Amino acid sequence: MAALVKQQELSTESNMPLNVNAIFDTHAKSLALGSQRIELLAANIANADTPNYLARDIDFKGAMAEQARSVGMQRTAANHIDPARVGGGPATVLYRIPDQPAQDGNTVDAQKEKAAVAETALRYQTSLSFLNMRIRGLKLAITGGQ
Helix, strand or coil: CHHHHHHHHHHHHCCCCCCHHHHHHHHHHHHHHHHHHHHHHHHHHHCCCCCCCCCEEECHHHHHHHHHHHCCCCCCCCCCCCHHHCCCCCCCEEECCCCCCCCCCCCCCHHHHHHHHHHHHHHHHHHHHHHHHHHHHHHHHHHCCC
């Protein structure tokens, strides 16, 4: 009986129009934020020895949460993250608070910057992989698997 309910739910969902922009928008926003963050982190690393340079970064999680609210994401299963509980604002450039400020006023921690670059690169690659899977799925649906 449960299998029948799931099939009926699927059949009602299949009548919904396909919004291609909604499919790609979240990943496109993620790629744009990743690119912006990489630029900021590269500037931080380049200025690691510049006196009084303040390390900058963006709130990636907050910016993505804002994107989720703007596209109207909904919680469809109990184990999904509730978009209403995710906080944050737009991707504004923030100054990083140093754990141990340098005597010359520079707040860049090279190890943290390199770790942030690796994390951002991984997120960027993941978004590209998801986009690639979505495009393959659409091509498969359009061509009927041929």
